[in-house]
Amino acid sequence: MSKIEKFRSFMHVINVDAFMLYSKDEFLREYSEGLKNICSFTGTNGLLIITKNGKCPFFTDGRYITQAHNQLDHNTFKIYTIEAYDWIKENLSSTTKLGYYSNYFTISNIRKYxxxxxxxxxxxxxxxxxNNQQIVLHPLKYSGExxxxxxxxxxxxxxxxxxIFLTNVDSISWLLNIRSEKTLYTPHVLCRAILYQDGQVDLFIYGKEQDSKLGDHVNVLSIDKLESVLHGLNAVIVDPETTPVNIINLVQNKRIIERVDPCLLNKAIKNEAEIAGMVDAHVQDAVAVTNFLYWLDNNVDNKISELDAEIELLKQRKRQNLFKQPSFPTISAFNENAAIIHYRASNNTNKTIEKNGLYLIDSGGQYLNGTTDITRTVAIGIPNKEQITYYTMVLKAHIALANAIFPSGTTGGELDIFARQHLWKFGMNYMHGTGHGVGSYLSVHEGPQAISQGNKIKLVPGMVVSNEPGYYIPHNYGIRIENLMYVDKKANNFLCFKQLTCVPYDKRLIDMSMLTKDEINWLNDYNKFVYENLKNHMENKEWLYELCTLDSI
Known part of the structure; x- marks a missing residue:
């Protein structure tokens, strides 16, 4: 019996007509394997509806559409890029019974249906x-508060x-300055918390109750005590965007006030110690990534593979003092694999990096003092004119956003076009946001801010965002250039971005004749910034100097 048929048997037992499955787990983590187990999809955004018969509809966004087509059985699943809501509204009726796991869907997820x-x-x-979380305190010298x-x-x-009842594990980890050294990619503690009006906190953790070295204001309890404590409240604030349905059912008879988690915006605005930590973490990371690029440049004749490169980059990061683990699964992709926006190399897909082509490496690190995320696209062999042209167009988009100056009160959604305009004028686009927020030794994908169409969060000094325009030709190659940067103050109530990432671009892919004088000046300044940060740490300073010198192009 197939996994789908087995699940349909379960649907018959609980008497539903369809069942909705989501890619997140009860903590809304990106790297859950719930969908992988039933349909082989490994992306971080997918929704599957299992029907009684016929093909089951699967929904994802533009980042994962190629990946979904590659991973899902087309005889069993039909893939859509529309919202699942639109399909449900058109295909289900008021008498249709739609099942779902209430521990994986939030109040907002379900309310629209x-x-x-x-x-x-x-x-x-x-x-x-x-339950073996290995909770540690995040030192004040890194947290800053x-x-x-x-x-x-x-x-x-x-x-x-x-x-207020807090269910966002990143928020709680930030609020209490705690991290878990056992949690993959994001070192948040899997827990729930209640913050009281007097600043006292009940922290509910999975596993053994640990010695409370968190301060007199924190009462550490087993997760088993959560229901009884919630029942003792007369009223509670919850965030419908982050609270799973099964948990809100525990407080059904209480007065519930819906409000945005107040930790989200406060966590996004980094203090001086966090910004200083991010600066240092990015220098460490740049040493690792740039040494990796030097290794790649000198080993392409040895028939290395995508997985070989991924292993080497991790080896370079492990040489850095404060490195703990990758911040997400590395995207090591050559030629057509790089056209899959969130590709992940496996034994089945692993390509040899050889001859002529483009290699894309998107990776990041968790350091005790910061979180990194960087993408570089590099030439293997001799790039052709088309590749150079497209790379330079993406670079122009990248520079336009990096160089933006904007008034206080500007949202990330309003800045998205700064990058896209350089591709739109040629009828080109990319099916992902231009930038996302980043945490401080927390999630590499942190809200609420983003450089993305429709995002309405105002950018504030101290926010860290990525800058990653791209262009992808399915079955051929992909180009993406990504730096992290933070929002800083300018004069007269204006704001700008300061670069955190300090890794050189591949000048073999830059057509200088396509760049304006201002763009060349920005690139020269950036190369000086890279060289000054890395010159005393590199295995080959002469190679770095050559990479950072535009005059030789």
């Missing part, structure tokens, strides 16, 4: 949480309400 069909919640009890001060500051936003 009310009235369209009959929603049938159930719990996925097969999920087993790893004590947990007690953060709790008092955030508690002021509660106003007259009794408490």
């Amino acid at each position: 009310n009235g369209i069909c009959e929603l049938v919640p159930c719990l996925d009890e097969s999920y087993k949480q790893d 004590s947990s007690q001060h953060k709790c008092a500051r955030i508690a002021e936003t509660i106003n007259k309400e009794e408490a």
Whole structure:
């Protein structure tokens, strides 16, 4: 019996007509394997509806459409880029019973389907949480603010309400200055918390109750105590965007006030210590990545593979003092694999990096003092004119955003066109955001800010964002250039970006005749910034100097 047929048997038992599955787990983490187990999809954004018969509709966005077509069985699944809501509204009726796992969908996820069909919640009890979290304190020299001060500051936003129930694990980890050294890619602690009006916190953790070295303001409890404590409240604030349906059911008889998690914006605005840490982490990371590029340049004749390169880059990062682990699965992609926006090399897809082509490496590191994310596209062999032209167009888009000066109050959505204009004028585009927020030794994909169409969060000094325009030709190659940068103040209430990433671009792919004088000046300044940061750390300073010198092009 296939996995789909087995699941349809389960649907028959619980008496539903269709069942909705999501790529996130109960902590809304990006790297859950729920969909992989039933349909082989490994991306971070997918929604599957299992129907009683016929092909099952699968929904994802433009970043993953090629990947979905490669990974899913076309005889079993039909792939859409439309919203699942649109399909459900058109294909289901008010009498259709749609099942879903209430521990994986938030209040906001589910609310939009009310009235369209009959929603049938159930719990996925097969999920087993790893209780060995190895929780550690995040030192004040890296966090820049004590947990007690953060709790008092955030508690002021509660106003007259009794408490706020926090379900976002990044928010809680930031608020209490705690991290887990066992959690893959993002070192957040898997937990729940209640913050009271007086700044006191009940922290509910999975696994053994640990000695509370978190301060007198934190009461550490087992997750088993969560329900009874919630029942003791008269009213509670929740964020419908981050609170799973099964948890809100625990407080059904209480007065529920819906409000955005106040930690989100505060966490996004980095303090001086966090910015200083990000600067240092990016120098460490640049040493690793640039030494890797030197290794790549000297080993392409040895028939290395995508996986060989991925291993080498991790080896270089491990040489850095504060490195802990990768911040996401590395994208090591040659030629047509690079056209798959979120490709991940495997034994089945692993290509040899040889002859002529483009190699794309998108990777990041978790350092005790910061989180990194960088993409470089480099020439293997001799690039052709088309590749040079497209790369230079993407570089122009990248520089336009990096060089932007904008008034206070500008949103990330308003800046997205700074980059896209350089591709739109030629009828070109890319099916992903131009930039995302980044945490401080936390999630590499952190909101609420983003350089993305429709994002309405105002950019504020201290926010860290990526700058990653790209262009992809399916079955041929892909180009992406990504730096991290932070928002800084200019004169007269204007803002700008300061670069964090300090890794050279591949000048073999730059057509200088396509760049304006201002773009060349920016590139020269950036190359000086790279060279000054790296010259005393590189294995080959002469090679670095050559890479950072535009005059020789």
